[in-house]
Amino acid sequence: MRSIAFYGEAGAYTEQAAxxxxxxxAKYLPRTYISEVFSAVExxxxxxxxxxxxxxxxxxxxTYDQFVGARLYVTGEIILRINHCLIALPGVKIGSVRKVYxxxxxxxxxxxxxxxxxxxxxxxxxxxxxxxxxxxxxxRDSAAIASAKAAEIYGMNIIARNxxxxxxxxxxxxxxxxxxxxxxxxxxxxxxxxxxxxxxxxHALNAFAESKIDLTYIQSRxxxxxxxxxxxxxxxxxxxxxxxxxxxxxxxxKSTKYIRVLGSYRKAKQ
Amino acid sequence: MRSIAFYGEAGAYTEQAAxxxxxxxAKYLPRTYISEVFSAVExxxxxxxxxxxxxxxxxxxxTYDQFVGARLYVTGEIILRINHCLIALPGVKIGSVRKVYxxxxxxxxxxxxxxxxxxxxxxxxxxxxxxxxxxxxxxRDSAAIASAKAAEIYGMNIIARNxxxxxxxxxxxxxxxxxxxxxxxxxxxxxxxxxxxxxxxxHALNAFAESKIDLTYIQSRxxxxxxxxxxxxxxxxxxxxxxxxxxxxxxxxKSTKYIRVLGSYRKAKQ
Numbered sequence: 368m369r370s371i372a373f374y375g376e377a378g379a380y381t382e383q384a385a386x387x388x389x390x391x392x393a394k395y396l397p398r399t400y401i402s403e404v405f406s407a408v409e410x411x412x413x414x415x416x417x418x419x420x421x422x423x424x425x426x427x428x429x430t431y432d433q434f435v436g437a438r439l440y441v442t443g444e445i446i447l448r449i450n451h452c453l454i455a456l457p458g459v460k461i462g463s464v465r466k467v468y469x470x471x472x473x474x475x476x477x478x479x480x481x482x483x484x485x486x487x488x489x490x491x492x493x494x495x496x497x498x499x500x501x502x503x504x505x506x507r508d509s510a511a512i513a514s515a516k517a518a519e520i521y522g523m524n525i526i527a528r529n530x531x532x533x534x535x536x537x538x539x540x541x542x543x544x545x546x547x548x549x550x551x552x553x554x555x556x557x558x559x560x561x562x563x564x565x566x567x568x569x570h571a572l573n574a575f576a577e578s579k580i581d582l583t584y585i586q587s588r589x590x591x592x593x594x595x596x597x598x599x600x601x602x603x604x605x606x607x608x609x610x611x612x613x614x615x616x617x618x619x620x621k622s623t624k625y626i627r628v629l630g631s632y633r634k635a636k637q
Numbered sequence: 638m639r640s641i642a643f644y645g646e647a648g649a650y651t652e653q654a655a656x657x658x659x660x661x662x663a664k665y666l667p668r669t670y671i672s673e674v675f676s677a678v679e680x681x682x683x684x685x686x687x688x689x690x691x692x693x694x695x696x697x698x699x700t701y702d703q704f705v706g707a708r709l710y711v712t713g714e715i716i717l718r719i720n721h722c723l724i725a726l727p728g729v730k731i732g733s734v735r736k737v738y739x740x741x742x743x744x745x746x747x748x749x750x751x752x753x754x755x756x757x758x759x760x761x762x763x764x765x766x767x768x769x770x771x772x773x774x775x776x777r778d779s780a781a782i783a784s785a786k787a788a789e790i791y792g793m794n795i796i797a798r799n800x801x802x803x804x805x806x807x808x809x810x811x812x813x814x815x816x817x818x819x820x821x822x823x824x825x826x827x828x829x830x831x832x833x834x835x836x837x838x839x840h841a842l843n844a845f846a847e848s849k850i851d852l853t854y855i856q857s858r859x860x861x862x863x864x865x866x867x868x869x870x871x872x873x874x875x876x877x878x879x880x881x882x883x884x885x886x887x888x889x890x891k892s893t894k895y896i897r898v899l900g901s902y903r904k905a906k907q
Binding site: 420421422423424425426428471490532533535537565566568569570572573575576579581582583584585586587588589591592593594595597604637 | 690691692693694695696698741760802803805807835836838839840842843845846849851852853854855856857858859861862863864865867874907
């Protein structure tokens with residue numbers, strides 16, 4: 368049976384994303400920090416599943432930063448529709464809720480709803496974990512934002528569904544493994560650091576255009592200890608073995624001082 | 638006397654940044670949310686000061702998102718060296734600290750220090766605000782992360798200084814106003830949304846290269862309600878009136894469906 372480390376607790380969105388791919392016949396290992404998912408996989412767990420981007424709140428920067436220095440590969444992508452619920456102990460009415468606990472990303476996605484309710488948003492490390500905490504502490508003046516599944520697992524009550532300010536709420540996850548994917552992919556993710564000269568960023572991006580590679584995403588993250596220097600993360604169409612991709616990577620090496628292919632994988636269906 | 642709205646409370650880093658430029662002969666107006674700084678300036682306050690990027694934690698995404706739909710201009714840039722202190726009530730020893738309150742960015746910048754102390758990191762909306770809260774609540778099992786100035790303002794004790802995991806800790810701020818800067822700048826910030834065709838991102842960036850404009854920063858943020866579509870924020874050298882910049886903006890219009898010059902200003906000295 369395969370072992371899968373995921374970010375969060377039982378009922379977390381990351382677990383649901385993992386189950387879409389690995390089904391019920393796998394051993395799921397909850398982890399409190401994204402760094403712990405990476406170290407679990409480096410230490411022998413078969414795969415890890417981590418959030419990488421949400422369509423409302425943007426990049427999950429801790430995940431991007433974790434790839435610096437990590438030796439893992441991206442072997443798959445999962446997209447999950449997020450349906451946030453307001454969850455409380457059975458019998459708790461919406462009018463008695465003063466505080467709402469959840470992961471900062473979920474609080475951000477439901478900001479307008481919480482402002483209308485006039486409640487205090489309290490950041491917690493995990494969505495499902497905040498539901499468990501409410502139950503364990505017996506808090507009757509508080510609610511949590513998490514999935515319907517988290518409410519079910521902990522025997523809690525759903526006060527409201529679909530509370531994000533935007534119905535188009537999706538999170539993209541990466542599957543990480545110690546070895547690259549065996550099958551050919553149609554999407555590739557890389558990290559690179561550009562050389563220190565004017566126009567270097569342009570030259571780096573030009574590598575994709577000259578090779579007719581469609582860049583679908585780019586994200587900059589600060590290099591630690593070097594203010595205003597950046598690592599860039601890019602996603603593009605194609606497999607790392609494709610002739611065009613090989614050409615782009617070769618050209619990219621000219622204007623970058625560091626480059627690592629995180630992996631090629633099948634693009635997720637939304 | 639000029640009125641300056643800033644993000645945070647008295648003693649916040651944003652206030653210190655604002656004072657570097659506007660000195661002591663200005664009226665400083667603390668605001669709890671970045672959106673409130675924007676609406677204060679839209680409503681008649683002379684200027685606003687908001688954090689835009691930290692050299693360890695990266696972009697302050699709430700500020701970037703605030704520019705969508707806002708009518709304000711960026712009229713200046715400020716860089717402040719951040720020196721985080723661990724602050725508690727007088728008499729509290731480091732060994733009795735169980736919880737540490739601060740802004741999530743500051744907690745992130747001091748993550749390794751907090752992990753070594755084995756204390757719980759509790760997110761709070763502001764650095765200086767968390768010092769005030771400790772004092773008001775009289776919490777003797779807790780500390781806050783903020784500036785030495787915040788400790789001084791609230792008569793609190795500094796337990797440790799320089800606790801960020803990286804000594805190169807700087808935050809970049811924007812000054813926002815209702816009208817563009819009068820003086821010529823040497824740096825310009827823009828937002829743009831690219832058209833929906835393969836290679837559009839490359840074409841957009843090509844506009845800078847063809848015009849020999851040095852792009853210094855690029856940041857992508859999700860477009861609300863349109864999963865996997867992005868607004869791009871870019872900084873580059875030059876004034877919006879420069880011939881090269883004018884050419885770049887003209888070329889950029891071909892591959893973008895939306896573009897707005899946020900402003901030209903003097904690049905901050907570090």
